[in-house]
Every structure is written in C-alpha cells, then in structure tokens.
Amino acid sequence: MTDTQPLRVGMAGYAFMGAAHSHAWRTAPRFFDLPLQPQLTAVAGRNADGVRAAAGKLGWESAETDWRRLIERDDIDLVDICTPGDTHAEIAVAALEAGKHVLCEKPLANSVDEAERMTAAAEAAAKRGVFAMCGFSYRRTPALALAKRMVEEGRLGTIRHVRAHYLQDWLSDENAPMTWRLDKGKSGSGSLGDIGAHIIDTAQWLTGQKIAGVSALLETFVPERPLAGNLVGLGGQGDAGAEAPRGAVTVDDAAIFSARFDGGAASAGAVGVFEATRYALGRKNAMRLELNGTKGSLAFDFEDMNVLSFYEAADSPDAGFRRILVTEPEHPYVGHWWPTGHGLGYEHGFTHQVVDLVNALAQRRQPEPTFADALQVQRVLAAVESSAAHSSQWQAV
Structure with a gap:
C-alpha cells in the first residue's frame, strides 16, 4: 500500500478504448513513481450486465448504468470518456462544470461547434484548477516522442514535406456488419475522424505547425452493410436463405487530402499529403509519418513501432536512412520498462498518457494535448469534409 494521495477515476464506456484505458490506469503506478495514486473507482455503461462484468474484468471497484452518476459522486476526481463521439460534449462539459478533471478520447467531438463548447468549458475550468486533456495517445509512442525531440533540436532543419498515412483493412469485407463507427450520427465521420484525426494531430505536434488549408477527397466504397443484430445462423442469412437486412453507411471509408502548414516559428510552411483508409488490404495498423527537412528526414511506421528511421544530410550522400531502435534507457519513457532491445507495444502509449496526465495534475499545470489542440484537429476534419x-x-482551416 502507499500513502500517496489518490486520484479517483470514473470511466464512461468499457469496450475497446475502455479496456485500453483501464489497463493504463492499473499499470502506470506499477512502473512509474507517480505523485498521485490512480484509483479505479467506477465504470459506467448502459447495459447493466455488461458494465458489471467489465468492472470485474477490468478492475473497477463499482459499476454505474448512467454516466451522470460519475459526475454526481463525491468520490470521483476525474472522468475518463471512452464513449462514441456523439456523447463527448455533454459528458465533458458536465464533468468540468462539476469540478471533475477530464480525459476525453479523440476525436474531441462530432462537430466544430461541440468542440468549441468543450474548449470553452475546459478553459473556464482551468482557471479554477480543473483540467482537461484529449487522448491522442500516439504522442506517447517512444519513437515518436524521440522524433519530436529531434525536430525541436533542429536536426531536420526547416521542414518542407509531411507525409502521413493511416492504413487499416478491417472493413475491406463488404459483408462485415454495421458498427457505430459507420454511423455519422454517432461517430461524426469515418476513417477521417477515427484514424485520420491521429495523423493530423501527430503531424501538427511533430512539426510545431498548424494545418492552414486543405484540398480533399472522401470516398465511401460500400454504402450498405448487414445489420449485425439481424444476422441469424451461418453466413449471415435468416430463414429460407433470405439475405440479412442492410443499413446505410453514412461516413467515409477513405479520406485523402493535401495540406499547407502555417509555418509555425519557421519562415515558410510545409506541404503535406494525408491518407486514411480502412480498406488497405494487408495493412493492419500502419500509422506512418515521414518528415523531410533542409538538414534531414525522419520516418516512422507504427507496425514497426520501436524503430525510428533517420537520415542526416551531413552524412555520406549514399548513406541513406539509418535505423534507430528506440529501446534505450535515455529514450522517452523507455527507462521505466524492460532491458535494451525488449520492445514496447500499443498499450504502452495509454500508460504513458496516464503518467503525463497524473504528473500534470499533481503539479497543477495544463496537460497536453489540450482541448484547444483537439479543437484545431476538429477544424481540420471539418475543412476536409x-x-x-x-x-x-x-x-x-
């Protein structure tokens, strides 16, 4: 046991993101010395049986069937929002106004208007010592954190090109069932907001520049999909071989856009090319970024997440990129984990996110990315659409 002051967490949502966040809250204090002790106080979800089972499995002390109870409870200091995007604004604003810190999954909201309202609530709360952060967890990947450090050190010089791709293939089967991620009312957008938001945020964060304008193309390859609740028996067919009912897909399957950056502290802005799709067969989670500058280049692919590729123009002209294995103790976050060469995984980004958030809260300073940072991403999403x-x-933008 520890005498460290607790940080009592209430989480809304318990599916994929809820499981990832739960693991992070449990794990962070076991590998990092934290100034506050995360306490998994309550998890909320609409299905009573489901949320009780999740509480037991994921390590939460209690379960609620209404997120409002998390805000009403005096034994909760922070609300962690892992629900679909259509609920983010209502939960976050209510929590902040009630004096609870907030961690909200990305994208921040389903519209710029909602994101603006959330940002205004966060900025008002910050003046009272109550803070909000958006969960762009890829910022906490050690190789990308090292890339950020190298950019800030001037190793790339002035950045001229940004290439960012997020490629998955889990929707390539046109008979894969409907999910809330394909319903614009719940998700806000498709591949654009779901995975495109990550590369937009990461590119702006790495370069220190904001996207100022875009030219875009969105495509929906499969306009209808089987309704999962109506699938009966093998092969997705009901009685007498009738085809299962299908529902309309109301979001994009793929997003492609070119961009101009504002230059930040540099004299001229970089140009960028972005692509997000869930139809790239063979690509499971290929979140890729490449930056080309006047002094060097960096390249990263999350499917090889412990490696950063770096080229320095001062090297021999035919040297090409060199491979940096980001598992050394001096690399960001890595010294708290395993011996050199023993790589980290997807879940570690969420753990590092908790570490950075808890340290910021203990120091009564604004954690990053802020809701204002996430609002900028939301504005880029809106400009693309x-x-x-x-x-x-x-x-x-």
Whole structure:
C-alpha cells in the first residue's frame, strides 16, 4: 500500500478504448513513481450486465448504468470518456462544470461547434484548477516522442514535406456488419475522424505547425452493410436463405487530402499529403509519418513501432536512412520498462498518457494535448469534409 494521495477515476464506456484505458490506469503506478495514486473507482455503461462484468474484468471497484452518476459522486476526481463521439460534449462539459478533471478520447467531438463548447468549458475550468486533456495517445509512442525531440533540436532543419498515412483493412469485407463507427450520427465521420484525426494531430505536434488549408477527397466504397443484430445462423442469412437486412453507411471509408502548414516559428510552411483508409488490404495498423527537412528526414511506421528511421544530410550522400531502435534507457519513457532491445507495444502509449496526465495534475499545470489542440484537429476534419463536398476546392482551416 502507499500513502500517496489518490486520484479517483470514473470511466464512461468499457469496450475497446475502455479496456485500453483501464489497463493504463492499473499499470502506470506499477512502473512509474507517480505523485498521485490512480484509483479505479467506477465504470459506467448502459447495459447493466455488461458494465458489471467489465468492472470485474477490468478492475473497477463499482459499476454505474448512467454516466451522470460519475459526475454526481463525491468520490470521483476525474472522468475518463471512452464513449462514441456523439456523447463527448455533454459528458465533458458536465464533468468540468462539476469540478471533475477530464480525459476525453479523440476525436474531441462530432462537430466544430461541440468542440468549441468543450474548449470553452475546459478553459473556464482551468482557471479554477480543473483540467482537461484529449487522448491522442500516439504522442506517447517512444519513437515518436524521440522524433519530436529531434525536430525541436533542429536536426531536420526547416521542414518542407509531411507525409502521413493511416492504413487499416478491417472493413475491406463488404459483408462485415454495421458498427457505430459507420454511423455519422454517432461517430461524426469515418476513417477521417477515427484514424485520420491521429495523423493530423501527430503531424501538427511533430512539426510545431498548424494545418492552414486543405484540398480533399472522401470516398465511401460500400454504402450498405448487414445489420449485425439481424444476422441469424451461418453466413449471415435468416430463414429460407433470405439475405440479412442492410443499413446505410453514412461516413467515409477513405479520406485523402493535401495540406499547407502555417509555418509555425519557421519562415515558410510545409506541404503535406494525408491518407486514411480502412480498406488497405494487408495493412493492419500502419500509422506512418515521414518528415523531410533542409538538414534531414525522419520516418516512422507504427507496425514497426520501436524503430525510428533517420537520415542526416551531413552524412555520406549514399548513406541513406539509418535505423534507430528506440529501446534505450535515455529514450522517452523507455527507462521505466524492460532491458535494451525488449520492445514496447500499443498499450504502452495509454500508460504513458496516464503518467503525463497524473504528473500534470499533481503539479497543477495544463496537460497536453489540450482541448484547444483537439479543437484545431476538429477544424481540420471539418475543412476536409467541406473541401470534399465542393469538388476538392481549397478550403482554409
């Protein structure tokens, strides 16, 4: 046991993201010396049986069937939002106004208006010592954190090009069933917001520049999918071989856009190319970024997440990229884990996110990324949709 002051957490949602966040809250204090002790106080979900089972499996002390109870409870200091995007604004604003810190999954909201309202609530709460952070967990990947350090040290010089791709294939089967991620009312957008938001945030964070304008194309390859609740028997067919009912897909399957960055502290902004799709057969979680500058280049692929590729122009012209295995104790976060060469995994980004959040809260300083950072991402998402709706016309952010 520890005498460290507790940070009592209430989490809304317990599916994929809820499991990842639960693991992080449990694990962080076991590998990092934290100034506050995370306490998994309560998890909330609408299905009583499901949320009780999740509480037992994921390590939560109690279960609620209404997220509002998390906010009403005096024994909860922070609300962790892992629900679909259509609920983020209501939960986050209510929690902040009630004096609870907030960790909210990305994308921040389903619209710019909602994100603006959330940001205003977060900024007002911060003046009272109550803080909010958006969960762009890839920032906490050690190789990307090392890339950020190298950019800030000037190792790349002035950045000219940004290439960012997020490639998955889990929707390639046109008979895969409907999910809330394909319903615009719940998710806000498809591959654009689900995975495209990650590369937008990471690119802006790495470069220190904001995306100022875009020209975009969105595509929906499969406009209808089987309704999962109506699938009966093998092969997704009901009685007498009738085909299962299908529902309309109301989001994009793929998003492609070019971008101009604002330059940040540099004299001129970089140009960028972005792609997000869940139809790239063979690519399971290929979140890729490459930066080209006047002095060097960096390249990263999450499917090889412990490696950062670096090219320095001062090297021999034919040297090409060199491979940095990001498992050394001096690399970001790594010294708290395993011996050199023993790689980390997807879940570690969420653990590092908890570590950074808890340290910021203990120091009464604003954790990052802020809701304002996430609002900037939301504005880029909106500009991409607007451009795609107007024949790829250039759209300012």
